[in-house]
Amino acid sequence: xxxxxxxxxAVAILACAGKTPAPQAGPPGPVPAGAPSRPAAGLAVAExxxxxxxxxxxxxxxxxxxxxxxxxxxxxxxxxxxxxxxVWETFDDAGEPSFQVFDLDFDGKPDVALHFxxxxxxxxxxxxxxxxxxxxxxxxxxxxxxxxxxxxxxxxxxxYWEYWENGEIDRIxxxxxxxxxxxxxxxxxxxxxxxxxAR
Numbered sequence: 274x275x276x277x278x279x280x281x282x283a284v285a286i287l288a289c290a291g292k293t294p295a296p297q298a299g300p301p302g303p304v305p306a307g308a309p310s311r312p313a314a315g316l317a318v319a320e321x322x323x324x325x326x327x328x329x330x331x332x333x334x335x336x337x338x339x340x341x342x343x344x345x346x347x348x349x350x351x352x353x354x355x356x357x358x359x360v361w362e363t364f365d366d367a368g369e370p371s372f373q374v375f376d377l378d379f380d381g382k383p384d385v386a387l388h389f390x391x392x393x394x395x396x397x398x399x400x401x402x403x404x405x406x407x408x409x410x411x412x413x414x415x416x417x418x419x420x421x422x423x424x425x426x427x428x429x430x431x432x433y434w435e436y437w438e439n440g441e442i443d444r445i446x447x448x449x450x451x452x453x454x455x456x457x458x459x460x461x462x463x464x465x466x467x468x469x470x471a472r
Contacts, residue, residue: 309349309358310334316346326354344368353379367392402427426451438462 309332312318316336320329334347345368350360361374369392377384382405388396393416398407408427412420421435432448434455443462446455 309351310347317343324354328354328356330354332358355379357381365392 309318309329312334316334319333319335321331321333322329323331330351332349333345334349335343336346338344344366345364347364348360348362349358350362351357352359357379359376359379361372362370363372365371370387370389372389373387374383375385375387376382380403382400382403384400386398386400386407387394388398394413396413397411399409399411400406401408408425409423410421410431411418412422417440418437420437422431423433424431425433428451430448430451430453432451432453434446436443436445441461443460445459445461447457447459448454449456
């Protein structure tokens with residue numbers, strides 16, 4: 274039996290973005306793998322064919338708010354038309370984005386994840402390998418990049434830090450013995466300092 278998400282005809286999808294009743298079970302949030310999620314209990318899903326190829330490529334998951342209006346909870350998108358979800362997004366109660374995951378090489382694993390607080394980007398995670406595990410992170414405050422971290426040797430611990438000020442690298446910390454702590458600092462503003470105490 275075909276999944277209920279894919280059962281609506283394309284004309285109805287585009288014309289009225291019809292809602293399907295929520296099944297009893299399903300993943301509660303973005304799950305980077307394959308076909309669109311089934312909505313969890315209390316959620317309805319609307320399908321859209323945004324590229325007009327006769328197949329749904331965007332799914333919006335909503336719940337009914339206290340005022341009776343639909344509140345967007347989650348959105349999933351198929352960017353390349355292969356029937357698999359490539360972008361997962363969740364939203365907070367104010368309708369602002371709280372989490373986004375992108376599968377940029379269409380292998381079913383996350384490549385970039387964005388974390389938001391009150392709709393503002395606070396962290397990016399990058400997965401450079403083929404295992405979906407993050408290996409680099411960028412941190413933001415008030416919309417500005419303040420720090421980058423990387424796990425360069427793939428042991429699960431950060432071993433490279435960049436601290437940014439006013440859009441420029443201020444200093445770089447390097448872990449040379451794989452203990453997860455800075456062993457050498459490189460100043461990018463002012464004189465070079467090779468001491469952990471030099472900040």
